[in-house]
Amino acid sequence: MEAISTTTSAVVNTHGLEPGWLPPVACVLILVLGACMTTHTSSKIEPRLRDALEREKAAARIPVIIVYQAPSGGDTTGSIEEVERRQRPVVDQLRARLRELGVTGDVQTLPLARSVAAELTPAQIRALAPDPLVRQLLSNKEEKVIP
Numbered sequence: 001m002e003a004i005s006t007t008t009s010a011v012v013n014t015h016g017l018e019p020g021w022l023p024p025v026a027c028v029l030i031l032v033l034g035a036c037m038t039t040h041t042s043s044k045i046e047p048r049l050r051d052a053l054e055r056e057k058a059a060a061r062i063p064v065i066i067v068y069q070a071p072s073g074g075d076t077t078g079s080i081e082e083v084e085r086r087q088r089p090v091v092d093q094l095r096a097r098l099r100e101l102g103v104t105g106d107v108q109t110l111p112l113a114r115s116v117a118a119e120l121t122p123a124q125i126r127a128l129a130p131d132p133l134v135r136q137l138l139s140n141k142e143e144k145v146i147p
Helices: 024-043 047-055 080-100 122-128
Strands: 062-068 108-110 115-120 134-139
Touching (some): 062 080, 062 122, 080 115, 122 134
Antiparallel strands (some): 062 115, 062 134, 108 115
């Protein structure tokens, strides 16, 4: 019987690693950074809203308050017109982002609270959370308070 020898040759790059392989330290770093980004994004969503995301169906419209990052010089002193004027660039950017996500309903501006109110689907809320314009996402659902 004739012996057939098969050899597999691995191509090794200049770092001594096979293409497509990362050293274990790089893998751990990627996992940690991914976890931090997920934690940061989910920390923008308040617990009541996070619970609603788990309960509601995909097509449900959830009333949300979107607190945005204040623009430089975006304090809330002066007349309401002055406050709105200073915050208008950020509000316009946020409204454009909401349109990109397919939000078609009414978006109400709340300039003294540096926020807007709208009804979003769970998918839209999750897509909006990592946006750098967004500081926090809050539930805007009415709650019955029993005295």
